[in-house]
Amino acid sequence: MDSINIKKLAEALNLSTSTISRAFRDNSDINGATKERILAKAKELNYQPNHYASNLREQKSKTIAVIVPELANNYFSQAIHGIERVARENGYHILIYVTDDDYQKEVTFIRHLHNGRADGIIMSVSGEANDHNYLNKFGSKRLPLVFFDRIYEDIDTPRVITNDYDSSFLATEHLIEQGCKRIAYLVVNKSLSIGKTRMQGYIDALAKYQVTFEENLIVDCSNSYEENSLIIKEALTQLKPDGIFTSVERLAFATYYACYDLNVNIPNDLKVISFSSLEIAPLLNPSLTTITQPAIEIGEKAAELLFTVLDDQANKNRPNEVVLTSKIIKRNSTNK
Amino acid sequence: MDSINIKKLAEALNLSTSTISRAFRDNSDINGATKERILAKAKELNYQPNHYASNLREQKSKTIAVIVPELANNYFSQAIHGIERVARENGYHILIYVTDDDYQKEVTFIRHLHNGRADGIIMSVSGEANDHNYLNKFGSKRLPLVFFDRIYEDIDTPRVITNDYDSSFLATEHLIEQGCKRIAYLVVNKSLSIGKTRMQGYIDALAKYQVTFEENLIVDCSNSYEENSLIIKEALTQLKPDGIFTSVERLAFATYYACYDLNVNIPNDLKVISFSSLEIAPLLNPSLTTITQPAIEIGEKAAELLFTVLDDQANKNRPNEVVLTSKIIKRNSTNK
DNA sequence: TTGTATGCGTTATCAA
């Protein structure tokens, strides 16, 4: 390694390494002129303090890890965008890990992150999770953790969520107002936080309007595109719903494809509403009525929340839960 | 810091730190039984070698940085997914940086990465770039770098691209075959590699069919949604094209919105084809004819290429350019 | 096969 380090820079300037080091930190006492001389030379020689040495010395990495179930999803890429912006403004870097909804990957990622690589974690949990207790195994040494959107309710850690119950209630209400009598709820994992909360909003809205709740109108979908296609087509033909409320974006897409195949007309034969952050929802055929979460803002808030924890580990006055509001945007897929 | 480290683990086992260290690497001589004893105890105490100490000692970080212009774009999120998978399989972590097409951010990211934080960089360059020479300033100390998709032609480094010229030629040909006489080409930065290559395919296809090339049918768009909306509406009303070929996905979306507003019917009044990795292109109104790049594969190849460079810095026999093939998928937006 | 000693590049403490 012939690259430049603090020692060579010190030699080149006839100064000690401590002085050089001081020039790169704001708080230290250092002569203004020397500082400038150092910074100039540093720029000339393209010197930068080695992050790993600093991290080792300071016991922090200025890095946060972001763990998401999937990337090819407008919601998550927007959320990450928000996280990235806030992190950068705070001088932090972000590591990305994708679980593909695989619980084992999630556990492995988290465990490996506890080696100093990251100072904190922002995570939307995998859909498969059964035993969340692994998160408690770290005891007091667990890294600061912030959940967003998909959370484990039994883990005590700050979280950023949206008003899912209300949104689901309103979404279902909207379908009822548009004349739907048999509304199916499509969900990937109904035992998971968001699947469950969203389902409750649906059930309660049905109750309010005295629409009979049918267990089999809750359609359990999977993570596989092919399987979902079959499941949804069967649901459409067997259950003959006149409205569909999907808990995640890709189930709405799958519904559209199924309807095209089966010659089911949206919205005449079937009305569709979905959670989705798709920016081009108006361009779909027909344009899709969505419950749109403020994805970027969720990411930003999650990052901010993590930073308040990092800045002040002791302070227990920080908010433990931030709830943001989603918007229902009515479009043609639920037209009367 | 009361966390566990190699020294404490050594004490707990009555061994030396070097023996512990050896247990965590495969190549070293160590008694099988001791190794197991160490690993068992390590698991019990939740010990993991500190990455920053290892990195400092070994002068490598097992981390690669990925720099992209934007995240909320199906192409890039898919590419990153591919990169992430290959990286993980190789035991590498990935850092994500988003430039928002801001050249200054790109320069800053790259410069800061040369502090040991990453072993290599995979980048799709920002659209604004003027002076690429900053990349040469690092001399022999420049980190291994792989470009994908949006490249600087004047920088000598491995790259993964698609057959953009051919695709553009075929796309234009397709529009001509569908009866278009006035085909506009929408581009964000025509001096940038992909904008230029794609334009050349367009121009040559026009020539082949003796369609007159008109300079003003090359429509220069921006990175702002609002500006593009105005630019495209003006282009539609002033230039009255009967076909549009857009170099990036979001210009196709902007075109759809503009047509909705202006009551221009696609495909009757105007046919549209675009580069796009949108998985739900069939669901658009009308379904969009696309040139679809193998985004995930591009990411995978870029990562593989970087790893061959990292594995063997000296070997100059590695491929310097990988060209993958895009697919034209004809849909209703170019129907006769 | 295991242990000892040294250094990776930096920063904090203390002395000058």
Add this chain to the structure above:
DNA sequence: TTGATAACGCATACAA
């Protein structure tokens, strides 16, 4: 205001 030195946690050369 600056310099000498130790320490962060680990991996390797060398000794045992």
